[in-house]
Every structure is written in structure tokens, then in C-alpha cells.
Amino acid sequence: MSLDDAILTEDLGVYKTLLESTRAIPWKIEWASLRFAYIGPQIEELLGWAPQSWQTVQDWADRMHPEDREWVFNFCVAQSQAGIDHEADYRALRKDGEFVWIRDVVHVVRNEDGTPNALIGFMFDISERKRTEEKLLDMQRELEELSFKDGLTGVANRRRFDMVVEARWRDTRQAHQPLSVVVLDIDFFKQYNDHYGHLEGDECLKRVAQALAGIVRGPDDLLCRFGGEEFVLLLPNTDEATAMAMAWRCLDRLDKALIPHAGVGPDKRLTLSAGVNTIIPKEGDEVLPFIARADRRLYLAKERGRHRVVADGA
Numbered sequence: 677m678s679l680d681d682a683i684l685t686e687d688l689g690v691y692k693t694l695l696e697s698t699r700a701i702p703w704k705i706e707w708a709s710l711r712f713a714y715i716g717p718q719i720e721e722l723l724g725w726a727p728q729s730w731q732t733v734q735d736w737a738d739r740m741h742p743e744d745r746e747w748v749f750n751f752c753v754a755q756s757q758a759g760i761d762h763e764a765d766y767r768a769l770r771k772d773g774e775f776v777w778i779r780d781v782v783h784v785v786r787n788e789d790g791t792p793n794a795l796i797g798f799m800f801d802i803s804e805r806k807r808t809e810e811k812l813l814d815m816q817r818e819l820e821e822l823s824f825k826d827g828l829t830g831v832a833n834r835r836r837f838d839m840v841v842e843a844r845w846r847d848t849r850q851a852h853q854p855l856s857v858v859v860l861d862i863d864f865f866k867q868y869n870d871h872y873g874h875l876e877g878d879e880c881l882k883r884v885a886q887a888l889a890g891i892v893r894g895p896d897d898l899l900c901r902f903g904g905e906e907f908v909l910l911l912p913n914t915d916e917a918t919a920m921a922m923a924w925r926c927l928d929r930l931d932k933a934l935i936p937h938a939g940v941g942p943d944k945r946l947t948l949s950a951g952v953n954t955i956i957p958k959e960g961d962e963v964l965p966f967i968a969r970a971d972r973r974l975y976l977a978k979e980r981g982r983h984r985v986v987a988d989g990a
């Protein structure tokens with residue numbers, strides 16, 4: 677062996693040691709036969725399958741989560757055929773039946789004419805990163821949900837209402853259906869706070885929200901706290917008579933909740949007033965005047981003595 681050969685042999689030994697002691701798992705596939713020419717021994721520690729058991733690309737595909745298999749296989753073959761280096765994340769099957777998230781980073785070694793000669797790459801264990809990503813996504817979803825909820829009562833907040841009303845408006849306009857809104861406001865709530873204190877006032881708002889939540893018929897109806905002691909019910913595909921009946925049922929529910937209000941009223945109980953508006957939205961109609969009309973009817977209900985519902989002409 678010449679000195680050069682000896683140095684080369686020694687270098688190869690160094691490279692092999694380096695490759696096989698990293699956490700990234702090296703591998704090589706001959707393109708013509710689609711067989712593994714090499715896979716690092718670290719694969720056994722990660723997945724439990726011995727290096728000798730990785731014979732063909734079929735072994736690789738078989739040891740992949742069924743939901744990932746088709747797209748990863750097709751993607752990698754297409755990229756390789758096009759001679760493009762690529763990477764893919766997928767769940768690899770461990771011998772014990774569990775799955776491990778892998779990132780496979782692939783380099784396409786090409787012949788002089790550009791056709792693929794071999795694929796060489798590294799597999800990285802990215803399970804920890806995936807778990808962190810999942811956790812972050814969960815937190816993001818939770819935050820988003822919280823950002824649409826009223827912090828005190830847990831019902832939807834104004835932000836959610838603004839978003840939903842736009843969507844319902846569009847849908848009902850397209851379907852030529854009626855859209856109703858009921859604006860509900862606690863009577864003499866200032867006196868309630870003055871009499872029982874602000875914290876009791878907060879508790880009272882929670883009880884009112886609970887009582888009103890029961891009125892919602894399904895996922896299309898929306899109850900939200902509009903602000904202060906005002907709540908709003910948005911009722912798609914609901915005509916005025918139905919909306920009016922639902923408003924009265926809200927008042928009734930609160931009557932039945934028997935929330936004492938020593939400060940006012942003949943029954944010394946907390947009551948609500950409501951304004952109702954219904955529209956079949958047409959081109960040129962707008963959301964804000966639609967809500968404002970219900971709000972004006974609420975104030976008529978207040979003027980007329982509270983604890984009542986006012987709708988169009990009622």
C-alpha cells in the first residue's frame with residue numbers, strides 16, 4: 677500500500693467513524709436497483725430494525741406511517757427523477773410498533789447526462805421538535821379560542837360577534853333568509869352594583885350569561901356579551917315572530933333564575949329588557965344599522981317600563 681493509499685484508508689476510517697457517531701443517520705440508495713448500498717448502524721438504536729434489514733426502497737416505504745407513505749414515496753421519487761435535492765418529514769415505524777418523526781434530507785447524485793445515479797441522505801429524529809410544534813399549535817388554538825371569549829362570563833365576545841355577523845349576513849343574503857338579532861340589557865344594573873358591590877355584579881353577569889346560554893338552539897345561533905351588561909343573540913334563518921318568542925323566553929329564563937335585586941322593582945328580582953330586529957338582507961343593506969335598530973328598540977323597552985321586549989311595531 678502506498679503512502680497515499682494508507683492516508684486515504686485512514687481518512688475513510690475517520691469519515692466512517694464520524695458518520696456513524698452522529699445523531700443523523702446516513703444512508704445511500706443505488707438508483708438503478710433501488711437498493712440500499714449503505715445505512716448507518718444508528719438506525720437500529722432509533723427504530724429497532726437492524727441495518728441488514730434495510731434492503732430495498734420497499735423496506736423504507738413499508739416502515740412508514742400509512743398516512744404518510746403514498747405522498748412521501750411519490751414526492752421523493754418525483755424529486756429524485758428530476759434530480760432535485762429534497763427533504764421530507766414522515767412518521768417511521770419502529771420495530772415495537774410505535775412511530776418516530778423523521779426528517780429525511782436527500783441529495784441526488786447525478787450521472788454526467790443528468791440522470792440519477794444514487795441517492796444519499798441523512799435521517800434526523802425530529803420527534804422532540806414535532807412534539808414542541810404540536811404543543812405550540814395547541815397553545816395557539818387555545819389562545820385563539822380565548823381571544824373570542826368574554827373573560828368574565830365565558831360566552832362569545834364582541835370580537836367573535838363582529839366576525840360571525842359578517843358571515844351570517846353574507847349567508848342569509850345569498851339564501852334570501854331572515855336574520856334576526858335580539859339585544860338584551862339588564863335592568864337597573866347600576867343600582868345592582870351600588871347595592872351589592874361590583875364583585876357581586878360580576879357574579880350576577882355570570883348567572884345571567886348562564887341563564888341565557890340555554891336559549892341557543894344549535895351551532896348557528898350565537899350568544900355573546902356585547903359589553904357591560906348587554907348581551908346579543910344572533911339568530912340566522914329566524915323570522916321576527918320566532919325571534920320575538922325567543923326574546924321573551926330569555927326574559928322568562930331570567931325570571932326563573934330568581935336573582936334577587938333588592939334595589940328596585942316591585943318583585944325585587946333582576947329583570948331584562950330586549951329589542952328585536954329582523955331583516956332579509958338585500959344588496960345595499962348594512963350590518964350596523966341593522967343592529968342599531970334593535971338597540972333603539974331596546975331603549976324603547978326601557979322607556980316603556982323595562983322587563984319587556986320591543987320589536988317592529990310592538
Ligand SMILES: Nc1nc2c(ncn2[C@@H]2O[C@H](COP(=O)(O)OP(=O)(O)OP(=O)(O)O)[C@@H](O)[C@H]2O)c(=O)[nH]1
Nearest residue numbers: 862863864865866867869874875877878904905978
Ligand atoms: N359588576 C360589573 N358591572 C358592570 C360591568 N360592565 C358594566 N357594568 C355596570 O353596568 C352598569 C350599567 O349602568 P347603566 O348603563 O346606567 O344601566 P342600568 O343601571 O342597567 O339602567 P337601565 O339599563 O336603564 O335599566 C354601570 O354601573 C356599569 O358600571 C362589569 O363587567 N361588571
